[in-house]
Amino acid sequence: MRDKSLKLIWKANGYMDAQLIKNYLESFEITVYSFEESVGLSYGLTSGPLAEVELYVPVAQAEEAEKYMRQYAEASGQDKPDFEE
Structure with missing residues (x-):
């Protein structure tokens, strides 16, 4: 994704994880866009590069x-977010 008006905020493991994060951020009125490989969604993959869902928010x-x-x-005991790498 090369849109300079958006910033990567999280890489989720599968569609369900992405939806959880997306809904969490949207509850704070933050706009979230998700980008994923269609095969990951079609087959319900939850691990590996084809399952990865990138979540972006507007830079603002x-x-x-x-x-x-x-x-x-x-709170969830997960690794540090991708934007801190």
């Missing part, structure tokens, strides 16, 4: 989204 909302994703990662 990125700082707020990052704050919420840090809280989410800490």
Whole structure:
């Protein structure tokens, strides 16, 4: 994805994980766009590169989204978010 008006905020493992994160951010009125390989969704893959779903937010909302994703990662015991790498 090369749209400079969007920033990658999370890489989810499969469609269901992506929807959970997307709904979480949208509950704070943050716009979220998801991009994934169609084969991952078609076959219900949950691991590997074909299952990965990238979640993007508008650059103007990125700082707020990052704050919420840090809280989410800490509460769920997950690795640090991709935007911190």
